Amino acid sequence: MATVSAPVGERPKRDVRRPKRQGLFHRMWRERSAYLFIAPGIIIFTAFTFAAFAFAIYLTFHRWSIIEPDKPYVGTANYEDALQDERFGQAIFNTVYFTGGTVLFTMAIGLLLALLLNQPLRGRGLLRTAYYLPVITPFVVAAILWKWLYNGDFGLFNYYLLKGHIIDEPLLWLSSKTLAMPAVMLMTIWAGVGFSMVVYLAGLQAIPEELYESAKMDGAGTLARLWYITIPMLRPSTLFLLVLGIVGSLQVFTQIFVMTSGGPVNRTTTMVYYMYLWGFKYYDMGYASTLAIALFVMLLAFTALQLRLIRQADR
Amino acid sequence: MSQTTDAQQAEADTPAVLTQLRGRSGRGFGRGKPTVRRKRPTLKASLFSYLFLLPVAVLFVAPFAWLISASFQPVSTIFQNPPTWLPDNPTLGGYQGFLDVGELTKAERGRGSGDWKWFANSAIITITVVVLQTFFNALCAYCFAKRKFPGRDIIFLVFLGTMMVPGMVLLIPNYIIIQHIPFMGGNDWLGNGGSGLLNNYAGLILPQVVTAFGIFLLRQYMLSIPDQLLEAARIDGASEFRIFWSVVLPLCTPALAANAIFSFQAVWEDFFWPLVVMSDPDKYTVPVGLALFVVQNRTSWNLLFAGSVIATLPMILVFLLLQRHFVQGIALTGVKG
Numbered sequence: 001m002a003t004v005s006a007p008v009g010e011r012p013k014r015d016v017r018r019p020k021r022q023g024l025f026h027r028m029w030r031e032r033s034a035y036l037f038i039a040p041g042i043i044i045f046t047a048f049t050f051a052a053f054a055f056a057i058y059l060t061f062h063r064w065s066i067i068e069p070d071k072p073y074v075g076t077a078n079y080e081d082a083l084q085d086e087r088f089g090q091a092i093f094n095t096v097y098f099t100g101g102t103v104l105f106t107m108a109i110g111l112l113l114a115l116l117l118n119q120p121l122r123g124r125g126l127l128r129t130a131y132y133l134p135v136i137t138p139f140v141v142a143a144i145l146w147k148w149l150y151n152g153d154f155g156l157f158n159y160y161l162l163k164g165h166i167i168d169e170p171l172l173w174l175s176s177k178t179l180a181m182p183a184v185m186l187m188t189i190w191a192g193v194g195f196s197m198v199v200y201l202a203g204l205q206a207i208p209e210e211l212y213e214s215a216k217m218d219g220a221g222t223l224a225r226l227w228y229i230t231i232p233m234l235r236p237s238t239l240f241l242l243v244l245g246i247v248g249s250l251q252v253f254t255q256i257f258v259m260t261s262g263g264p265v266n267r268t269t270t271m272v273y274y275m276y277l278w279g280f281k282y283y284d285m286g287y288a289s290t291l292a293i294a295l296f297v298m299l300l301a302f303t304a305l306q307l308r309l310i311r312q313a314d315r
Numbered sequence: 316m317s318q319t320t321d322a323q324q325a326e327a328d329t330p331a332v333l334t335q336l337r338g339r340s341g342r343g344f345g346r347g348k349p350t351v352r353r354k355r356p357t358l359k360a361s362l363f364s365y366l367f368l369l370p371v372a373v374l375f376v377a378p379f380a381w382l383i384s385a386s387f388q389p390v391s392t393i394f395q396n397p398p399t400w401l402p403d404n405p406t407l408g409g410y411q412g413f414l415d416v417g418e419l420t421k422a423e424r425g426r427g428s429g430d431w432k433w434f435a436n437s438a439i440i441t442i443t444v445v446v447l448q449t450f451f452n453a454l455c456a457y458c459f460a461k462r463k464f465p466g467r468d469i470i471f472l473v474f475l476g477t478m479m480v481p482g483m484v485l486l487i488p489n490y491i492i493i494q495h496i497p498f499m500g501g502n503d504w505l506g507n508g509g510s511g512l513l514n515n516y517a518g519l520i521l522p523q524v525v526t527a528f529g530i531f532l533l534r535q536y537m538l539s540i541p542d543q544l545l546e547a548a549r550i551d552g553a554s555e556f557r558i559f560w561s562v563v564l565p566l567c568t569p570a571l572a573a574n575a576i577f578s579f580q581a582v583w584e585d586f587f588w589p590l591v592v593m594s595d596p597d598k599y600t601v602p603v604g605l606a607l608f609v610v611q612n613r614t615s616w617n618l619l620f621a622g623s624v625i626a627t628l629p630m631i632l633v634f635l636l637l638q639r640h641f642v643q644g645i646a647l648t649g650v651k652g
Binding site for chain 2: 024027028031033034035037038040041042044045047048049050051052053055056059064112113116117119121122127130131133134136137138139140141143144145146147148149153154156159190194247251253254257258261272275276279280285288289292293295296299300
């Protein structure tokens with residue numbers, strides 16, 4: 001009986017909430033359901049991202065044709081070919097040209113629309129939906145529709161431009177060496193402006209009204225408020241759109257495939273379209289993969305550059 | 316990691332947007348968020364705005380008006396100058412021709428196939444991916460947000476790392492991987508000999524059943540669910556899957572909707588992957604069918620326009636029904652700063 005009478009308070013209480021330190025395997029076993037739950041993710045990412053990426057690099061060192069049974073090791077021949085490939089150089093130029101033009105204009109027009117629509121205008125909901133319509137249209141449909149609009153004989157563009165006496169003779173939009181790329185860019189801008197607008201509108205609505213009130217009291221005009229408050233406060237939206245836009249545009253494919261098939265004379269052959277040609281028209285997966293890796297390096301370089309610029313601007 | 320740090324992390328990770336969104340339920344796409352009532356702009360200012368906004372709106376909507384009008388026209392009036400905006404005798408010929416895909420493939424292969432084929436392909440693939448992807452993403456996200464297991468943070472970072480590799484770079488190797496899935500499409504156990512999952516719905520769907528972006532989106536949302544709720548369920552004896560299914564999932568419907576919408580959009584208009592995986596015209600999705608149709612320079616533009624309208628309708632329908640979630644979805648991802 002004496003042993004039981006020991007004061008309760010002195011007995012070391014076990015903390016129920018914190019189980020005592022257990023071995024790694026014990027903890028893993030206890031949480032085994034968590035591993036089971038993420039297993040699909042692990043399997044899919046391992047197969048279709050990590051293994052695939054390693055395999056892509058492996059491919060670049062081989063001549064890997066789908067139709068031929070032996071796939072010999074060729075060292076760096078694919079890379080050497082790529083460095084001397086004039087069409088590839090042209091593809092890089094086209095891709096950068098396309099990216100520069102579309103990203104810049106998509107963001108600028110999106111910002112302008114967002115600024116105007118941020119006022120309590122009548123019917124702005126309707127207008128917003130109108131600008132957003134191209135974004136919810138499947139890209140293939142947009143490309144097909146614009147291919148028709150650009151049609152030399154029956155396209156709406158030529159018809160109305162001729163009628164308005166803006167041009168004297170029908171333009172061959174998509175088969176002209178100089179016009180084809182800008183035409184594809186215009187269609188891409190049309191399809192992307194709505195998204196920029198919505199992102200900017202969300203950004204605009206997060207800017208506290210008080211900032212404008214106090215600036216107004218200090219005598220800042222409309223332009224000064226735009227330049228010193230709105231634009232700097234929209235930086236997160238701008239960076240988001242810039243990164244997303246550049247990464248997306250460098251991989252442009254659908255509209256090229258549908259509208260121009262890379263022509264005329266390679267003027268609209270972009271990097272991904274060129275990769276498609278080598279992989280699925282000439283069946284040379286090794287060289288196609290080399291082109292893909294080149295694209296990857298380019299994307300990395302652009303992203304690194306952007307991050308660096310962001311960090312500099314933050315200082 | 317104790318509960319408090321988790322909660323703090325949730326607080327820090329949850330963007331201001333989220334709290335903002337919770338406060339503005341019930342507002343549609345057209346309305347925005349006038350927490351501060353602003354006075355109407357002056358007459359001059361609004362006239363100036365409309366002077367720019369209206370013509371641009373016309374430029375944005377006119378192509379669609381033409382598309383819809385042309386889809387009801389026979390080829391003869393489509394190929395006509397001046398363009399016909401209001402057809403005198405609207406016809407459903409284009410729609411019938413497109414939905415009976417046989418008309419397209421007959422010429423190529425000498426036999427037709429069932430009606431609605433491309434549309435059905437697109438629908439099956441899209442619905443399957445949306446359901447599987449939302450489910451598996453949520454399952455992964457739940458573990459990363461609410462479970463504590465050795466290696467969690469490293470695995471999460473590795474998952475996020477997959478976003479660094481753009482899809483186009485993985486296209487070529489994935490094509491070959493799909494071709495060499497063991498035991499499928501006549502392959503032996505080493506994955507050689509047959510065509511694997513090429514030209515198969517499964518091959519199209521498989522790589523898309525999880526996305527790092529969706530997992531990230533859902534995890535961020537789930538961090539804000541209080542741990543006590545899950546503890547209570549655990550004490551009541553609910554299994555881990557039960558907790559996920561009956562407690563966590565119902566609490567993150569906005570994020571699930573965002574994930575579902577994004578994956579719907581991406582899969583419905585996906586082009587490159589189905590283009591290379593599906594080689595049999597009977598198995599094309601709507602975008603692939605349309606694009607190959609136009610590239611092969613056919614003249615049946617009435618079918619093309621009808622097909623384009625059909626391809627666009629589900630997107631517009633989903634948009635109209637889920638407007639609110641659409642904007643939330645963009646806000647959830649967009650303005651994290």
